[in-house]
Amino acid sequence: MTLKLQIIFGWLLAMTVVTLTGCTPDLVEVDKINVVLGFGVDEVGDNVRISAQIVLPQGAKGNNQDLSSKTQFLLEEATAKTFEQAMDELEAKLPRHMYVPHNTLVLFGNSYAEHGLARSFDYLERDRHYRRNELLLVTSGEARDVLKQQALPESINVLAIRQLVQQFSEKSSVVQSEQLRVIREFLEASHSPVLTVIDRGPNGQPNVTGIGLFRGSKLIKILDMNQTTGLLWLTGPVHKILLNIPCEPSTDGAAEAHGPASDTDNTTTGSTARPGGSGSSFRVLSANVNVTPIMQKGQLSYQVKVRGKAELLRLCQGETMNEKTMKKLEQSLNGNVKQQIESSMKLAQDSKADAVQFGTNLFRWNPTVWRQYASNWDDTFANLKVSYDVQFHLLRTGLTASSPTSEFSREQLPPKAGREELVK
Template structure:
């Protein structure tokens, strides 16, 4: 009797673990969405889905004759209603686990706000939050997702990889994933900043093979500037230099290229090898003070004037000039945000909270007004470690 009871209990425990693929979904029944676009359509949400065409990306099926992706659109009062409504035109159920980019139309971001769609996607268990969020600048998300791209035949994959590489090698851009965006929306003392994307060129035939049939595509997608949000609504854009200053302050710069004018004519080009930014806050006499410390290691990429790179005196001068330029970039970025937007996108409020939680709780509701007169101190250290395979410039030795 005891053996029968033990067997029964063992089966009761093990059988639930042997249920198999009860929720399996066959690939030939799914439309895999790589790009999700959200636009305003009157009072409704317009969803654009960039879906892979399997036969065109499969080498075994001899693909490559048609477009590798197709696009479906639908409008409804809410995001997921619009996504579900896509089945009116799509022969397959839209599968959202592989979204690479979410593009938000500029009008939608300005007038409606992005919290609802961000919260909806984070709540949906089939959506992974590692997709990149971008704002369509001066256009709609549907037009951005309508552009076929060379080199990467899946446009959403192109946008993801392009932004990923650009963030690591070019200081005006940055990445924001779905979960990071929700954190910025909810965390006190900081407002969201998202990289923009725009359609450059002639978008008339951007969705056809003609767009990738020539060496230079008539229409292309470019990452451009950083969009500034107040709460969940877009309020403006940073310039390229302001975006650089923002990324230096936020410790987002991995590597980049910059230049300085020579003390004679021409430029010296630098490549940043390593950049580390630390921010600290303190409260002095009831006023918050921010300290920004940057350590930068750079190499010389090119010299367009006849200066003696082999001279330690010249290298020290270039280091001082580089330090002054970095401070200038950060100051311009902060002053522009103070003057035009009046919101804390740099996370200074978070630093104040970490330094003095009681003080921040008192001023939290009026924190953005504190930003107007915030005292910021800069400590920048630039070291030039490499000068390349040449020492002094040979420009002055060239025969005329």
């Protein structure tokens, strides 16, 4: 190696060492920062209250007790006119700098959400330290009350909340509530994002209780868990949804699967009947939803087509699995899903909140047609006519061909499933 190359190599090595050991304004020692994992945002009069959930260092103690078996976080608050001013006050009142790149969620109180989230959207989108995969959630009460509760088995409250939302979102991507998705829905044609709702349960622990419908950035209505299922069908795809359909009475006292009557239904009217069983249960394996705008004679309408696959988990008492029963079960499932969709669609239309993203769908289908309705879309959406075509196919029953409980009799024990031959 020549002398010139040795000099160049030595210079590069020296620069590398300096770079590795040097400091920049964004690099701070761990023992000089407060790691923030969650924020609560509430409205207090004309002010904004920020509640920051901060991770306590390992080995920290409070009230002279080891926190290893208790909560591992500190909830600190600051109130000011704006989000930015409240954050500055938090920075000033706490030793160590606030470190927010690991923030996992922002929970908005009901009052703040009803007056609009746009004031927070601007701050969260502009500040480069926040990641866009953090969750944006809403609660029916105050965010501070939810964040200060312990959430077993997690020692840090917000980690338990995020895990709950992720488990809930396995049914549909619509309830992921990540900042990137929420902001995108806020800026799209429908202008109606949806946020997952977190409240305190009976035991004080946080629970997912539904979905919040927004018109623009303002909270309009909260759907409970039963109403939420119908919304999931409209936004699809969905999976892992459990449906239970009550049994309907039959003439011989046995319960039949409830649903639209088929052409082969021979039930006699006027006969004495009684309900039985706890209903038929279905597990939705997958379902795809296709929403199509239709323009006919200057009138806009929509067609919602649902195609899905499911399995049967429970059969009404007295039913026997055969081709006729399978067909009847499919009709029952189709009718039940359609009823859920119609119910949720009515709630969305009554609220004038296009949470089903019909406006965005129309813009993508034909931007020119969309511009005819854009200025008055809320009223147009509220009066839209929607037709539904729902078809599910039962791939498997999820049941054995013969069940020990269905073959039980005192005269002849044990049943076939217990032994190869009946006892004579």
